[in-house]
Amino acid sequence: MKSIPIGSLVYEFTRHLEPRARIEPGETLAVSSEDALSGQIRTDADRRDKVAMPFGNPLNGPIWVEGAEPGDALAVTIHEIRPAIGQCATRTADPKQLCEWLGTDCPHGTHVCKIENGLIHWGDGITIPYAPMLGCIGTAPDWGVPSTAPAGPHGGNMDLIEVCPGNTVVLPVFVPGGYLYLGDAHAAMGHGELSATGLEMPAESIITVNLRKGLRIPGPRIEAPDEIMAVATGCPMERSTAEAFARLILWMESDFGWDRWRAYDILTHVARISVGYYGIGTVAAKIERRYLGGG
Known part of the structure; x- marks a missing residue:
């Protein structure tokens, strides 16, 4: 390796x-x-x-x-x-858009956290799963x-x-x-x-x-054992959400035999989204694989 x-x-x-x-x-x-x-x-x-x-x-x-x-x-x-x-390590010195409601006197908030036995020791007795x-x-x-x-x-x-x-x-x-x-x-x-x-x-x-070879895709995809997801980025986030769903629908159509409008329908009821850094509007639109055989 x-x-x-x-x-x-x-x-x-x-x-x-x-x-x-x-x-x-x-x-x-x-x-x-x-x-x-x-x-x-x-x-x-x-x-x-x-x-x-x-x-x-x-x-x-x-x-x-x-x-x-x-x-x-x-x-x-x-x-x-x-x-x-x-x-x-983490820090909280830049509240950015939140300043409108929280103010600008945010402390630097730098702190280092130990990683041990599958846990992150965040502080104040709080642990976060690794x-x-x-x-x-x-x-x-x-x-x-x-x-x-x-x-x-x-x-x-x-x-x-x-x-x-x-x-x-x-x-x-x-x-x-x-x-x-x-x-x-x-x-x-x-x-x-x-x-x-x-x-x-x-x-x-x-x-x-x-x-x-020859897999022309418009942007990133993520494949998990139990779900697939298409990714889009941009602001306003409403647009990137719509684009991510459109990419997912076209993926379902090309690779899984779905009619695009049936895919549009099923996603309305079972889809989930994941959000990256909110400031740049990255969205992953997701569907569980168990639904993909029913198009």
Whole structure:
């Protein structure tokens, strides 16, 4: 199994870098990543310094997948996400839209939490189950170079809790080799990532990368053992919700034999949504697999 250690931190989904690794489809590899705070917070006394590091989430990559061409898709199965140093960190210094109701005198709120025996020791006697996920995963677009702050058709900073062990993230390929990046591991996170900071941790992710030739998809998909989901991003969130559902309906039509209007009907009654960071409007529209055979 190839290992990709943390090298120079990357803050863009760019096609202009030399690949950190070249792999064959079907290979499993271990990818290390720094936390979204660029390693600046290791104790409660530390502070995020955006002057010294005025970027978004650092990534590891790019990973070149042999045979990947525009119009294909990468299917990235996440097997494990291991904490690298046995702790995670969070902060609440930027209430942003909430200032209208809560005011602007938010304390910095930095605190480090120990990860032990499947639990995150948040404080005040409260523990949170360890439920790791990757906030950022994506491929390089063929036009422009997005930072690691937004999400889009390439994936990006989706911050969806379903990007987790046991699931497969399917991403469009725009350039030869795919140029896969990942990072921004969280020990846990609530829907919406309210403070724009999860329980951030450096991590090692064990993934298998497969290639799906000719699978032209408009944006990321997530495949779980019991459900499938289509992802869209944008504001207002009402629009990205509608787009995610439309993508899910067309997926049900093309791959599962559903008439689109019957799919529209069933989703009205059984669908669920998951929300990434609310500030950029990422939505995953979901349906359980048990319904898919009845179209």
